[in-house]
Amino acid sequence: MSEPILIRPDMLAIVNQPYGRQISYPITESDIRKWALAVHHPESPPAHYLDPRAAETGTLTAPPEFNPFAWGAARTEHTGKEIPLDPARRNLGAMEHLLGVVPPDLPHALNGGISTAYSGVPMRPGDVITAESVIAGYTAKQGRLGPMLLTETATTWTNQRDETVKVHRMTLIRY
Amino acid sequence: MTEVAPDDPAQSAKTWFAVGAAVPPFVREAGFQVWNRYAAVNSEFVGIHMDDTAGRAAGYPGAFGMGNLLWSWLHCALERWLDGQGRLEHLELRFRSPALKGDRIACTGIVTGRTEKEDGTTVLDLDVWAENDSGQRIAPGRARIRLGHAAR
Incomplete structure (x- = not known):
């Protein structure tokens, strides 16, 4: 039986393109x-x-890992390329639809890992944080639970003075 | 819950941050008491962290904890250990296995390298991890810390 193709050409075409820009409410x-x-x-x-x-x-x-976007953003700047997301794929961390690409047809998702570089600029009350994210790359693997797609995203956080707070990388495992 | 305060007067800063020094474990019991609180602040209300059925459907024995919470606990461990004497520059964790209900999770680390910089600061490299009751490192990773002048 042939392995499913997890990384499609249209997915590769959106690597490194910003798929989301959010501006937080003041902390x-x-x-x-x-x-x-x-x-x-x-x-x-x-x-x-x-x-x-x-x-x-x-x-x-704030603790360095504090998330000012947890309960939504004051403003979200869209790419203008969005397509509807299948409701069954909500909560699976998909982001491809924000750039007009159908997410991979994988029913489960896990957080595979996180890597963050902190600049030393802390978040304080009153700060407004902007987060801009890209898909940094895709990797396909065979795991314990079957074929797995690893998606690395990179999000850069800056404050209202345009100071970088951190660059946050996450590996999303879909299977 | 055992935590060692980082202000033991017998420990000089140099010993506390020497190669081979251990980060005092930050220990928590996995389960809905901690997962629900974390979900509340991080809006992480996902079935696999709230519902045993969803956890089993994802291939696990039941509901399991958020990787993001292990991430936070590691930050807590490092913050308590540093006690204001340095700052975290880099942290990475790989989530190999989830924390299951009732698991006693210890987040800790060990200093593997120490470099004195020309600007008078000191950079520490660490292996860090979260481990369960069986000693299994469910989330191994690395950290880099920069100590201020006073902490050397």
Whole structure:
């Protein structure tokens, strides 16, 4: 039986093309505090996350992995090439449809790995973050669960002063 | 839950950050108590993390934890270890196996390299990982840390 072709020419044609640009709502103290409480549960986070003076004095910074886009973006700039996504493919991390390409017909998705380069510019209350993403590449593999498509995405985050906060790479495994 | 505070007065900064030094484990029990809180802040309400049926359909024994939460826990471990004496420049993790309900996950690491830079800072390279009760490294990776002048 022949292996399915997981990486199609139309998918390769969109590698390195920006597929999404999002601008966050301004980060709030509460966003940062709730994030720290959630990831440290059941123990308390380090004291500075809970200290109201840290916010007042401007010394409160978000944990580096904090996600200001979790509950949506203030603005999303579209590519103008979008096609509808099959509802059955929602929550599978597909992004190809944003560039007018039908996502691969694979029913499951996992987060295969993350790699982030931090610039040293922290996120603070009031910051507005812009995230721009590209598909950095595709790899096909045979895994325990069958044929697998690995998609590497790269997202660059900048703040309102156009300072780079981080470059975040993720490997999405679809199978 | 065991955590070692990084402010042991007997530990000099040099020893604390020497090659071979271990990052004190950040230990959490996987399950809905932590997954639901993480889903709430990261809006990560995905069936495989909420529903055993969805987890089984994906080829696992039941619902399982988010890779992103292991990622956060590793950041917590490093932040507590650094205690403001350095900053994370790079972190990467590969998610090999999921954290299943009831697993006791320890996020830790070890310093594998230490380079003094001309600008007076010190760069540390680390192997980092999340491991389960069986000692299986379910998410291995690497980190690079830059220590400030005071922490050398």
